[in-house]
Amino acid sequence: xxxPLATIIIPVYGVEAYLxxxxxxxxxxxxxxxxxxxxDDGSPDRCGEICEEYASxxxxxxxxxxxxxxxxxxxxxGLEAAAGKYLFFVDGDDLIYKELVEEAVSRMxxxxxxxxxxxxxxxxxxxxxxKKRAPKGVFDLEDAEEKAHFLCxxxxxxxxxxxxxxxxxxxxxxEQLCLRFSSEPKSFAEDLDFTFRYxxxxxxxxxxxxxxxxxxxxxSSAMHTFPEEERTEKLLHILRMQKEDxxxxxxxxxxxxxxxxxxxxxxxxxxxxxxxxINMEQVRQHLMKAPDRDYLLDQIPAALSDQRGxxxxxxxxxGSLVYAYYQYLxxxxxxxxxxxxxxxxxxxxxKGWKRKLPCHREGKDAYL
Numbered sequence: 001x002x003x004p005l006a007t008i009i010i011p012v013y014g015v016e017a018y019l020x021x022x023x024x025x026x027x028x029x030x031x032x033x034x035x036x037x038x039x040d041d042g043s044p045d046r047c048g049e050i051c052e053e054y055a056s057x058x059x060x061x062x063x064x065x066x067x068x069x070x071x072x073x074x075x076x077x078g079l080e081a082a083a084g085k086y087l088f089f090v091d092g093d094d095l096i097y098k099e100l101v102e103e104a105v106s107r108m109x110x111x112x113x114x115x116x117x118x119x120x121x122x123x124x125x126x127x128x129x130x131k132k133r134a135p136k137g138v139f140d141l142e143d144a145e146e147k148a149h150f151l152c153x154x155x156x157x158x159x160x161x162x163x164x165x166x167x168x169x170x171x172x173x174x175e176q177l178c179l180r181f182s183s184e185p186k187s188f189a190e191d192l193d194f195t196f197r198y199x200x201x202x203x204x205x206x207x208x209x210x211x212x213x214x215x216x217x218x219x220s221s222a223m224h225t226f227p228e229e230e231r232t233e234k235l236l237h238i239l240r241m242q243k244e245d246x247x248x249x250x251x252x253x254x255x256x257x258x259x260x261x262x263x264x265x266x267x268x269x270x271x272x273x274x275x276x277x278i279n280m281e282q283v284r285q286h287l288m289k290a291p292d293r294d295y296l297l298d299q300i301p302a303a304l305s306d307q308r309g310x311x312x313x314x315x316x317x318x319g320s321l322v323y324a325y326y327q328y329l330x331x332x333x334x335x336x337x338x339x340x341x342x343x344x345x346x347x348x349x350x351k352g353w354k355r356k357l358p359c360h361r362e363g364k365d366a367y368l
Contacts (some may be wrong), residue, residue, distance in 0.1 A: 004033050006031065006084040006086045007036075007078075007087055008026055008034055008090055008101070010026070010039070010076030010356075011039050011091070011363045012039060012043055013041040013043045013068065015042055015047060015091075021048050022090065022093060023038070023050075023061075025095040025098070029057060029096075031038060031101040031106075033224070034060055035060060036058075038055070038062070039060050040064065042068030043070050064078070064081060069183075070182075071183045071231075072187050074211045076179050076180045076181055079174070085171060086169070086171065088100075088110060088200070089165050090165060090213075097211075097212045097213070097218075099221055100212040102114040103212065104118070104208075113138075114201075115139075115199065115204070116167065118166060118204045118207070119209065119213075120166050120211060123217065136209035138206050139154070141304060142204070144251035145220045145253075147200070148253050148257070149313065149323055150205075151200070157261065162192040163191045164191045166213060181193075189233060190238075191240055192237045193241075200252070232283065236293070239262060240292045254316060255305040256301065260303060260326055261318065261322055263325065263329075300330050304327065310322055311323070324337040
């Protein structure tokens with residue numbers, strides 16, 4: 001058999017009802033030179049048997065059985081066995097469109113991009129939804145400041161997904177950086193950690209502004225069963241380790257700018273549909289009780305003394321929010337933060353009305 005150009009790693013646990021549809025969508029890829037690694041993470045149902053059935057039918061399928069250690073370690077097991085030049089990750093209860101690998105790999109081969117990303121169609125039991133967040137095209141990350149703009153304004157604000165299932169990675173760069181997922185059985189935000197570390201060393205990324213991956217949202221999944229306090233602790237620990245590992249290029253801005261965007265996005269996410277019962281003060285209390293709170297307390301004064309730097313990298317809107325959020329973490333009342341959010345919402349509403357006018361011309365701005 002021809003050497004695979006792409007490896008697709010699928011961690012498998014407790015997805016018996018969805019696994020066949022997932023693997024079928026991978027086998028249906030128009031790009032045939034693929035290696036499919038199914039890592040049975042000690043699944044208690046028939047997943048292991050289903051994996052073996054597919055391996056007996058297609059020589060491109062490789063099955064690895066392990067004891068249950070979590071999705072991160074299952075992906076690490078797949079990385080150790082990967083032979084392809086390009087790495088894809090697929091969750092065992094999701095689907096990919098048949099042209100995904102060909103679209104991504106052919107573009108990576110032709111243009112030598114370090115990464116390629118696509119949209120996610122998030123599907124609930126009732127419906128599917130996709131929201132275009134970022135413009136289609138190439139993001140040139142050669143310049144350090146442009147890379148910082150991209151990371152803060154596009155990636156960390158989730159306009160391009162930070163889930164590892166929404167990007168293809170170069171295996172050579174992953175190995176060069178010794179990138180692996182958390183070894184903890186129950187981890188949180190490990191996708192953000194892996195992808196962020198990878199992108200800080202990229203020189204270019206191409207984004208398909210359309211969904212090529214169906215991401216199934218299940219209320220029973222690990223992501224949706226984490227207590228809020230535990231999520232906060234794990235996220236703050238990840239941020240501390242990223243700074244201490246000094247994986248960022250020295251030419252990039254201080255890490256508290258990136259951390260501020262992450263914490264702001266996390267707080268807004270926690271206060272939204274994910275945990276509608278939690279308020280801003282509860283998130284702050286969780287942060288201040290976390291084992292890594294000393295790290296955060298060290299970052300706050302540095303951030304508050306660099307308002308101009310935060311605005312330069314994040315832009316007026318996002319930068320003002322990040323700076324106001326650090327003020328709130330420093331003990332100031334959240335009134336100014338909430339007033340700014342309301343003022344910005346009003347501005348966006350007026351802007352939306354303006355776009356509906358017949359005389360309006362659409363402008364192009366990659367970094368809003």
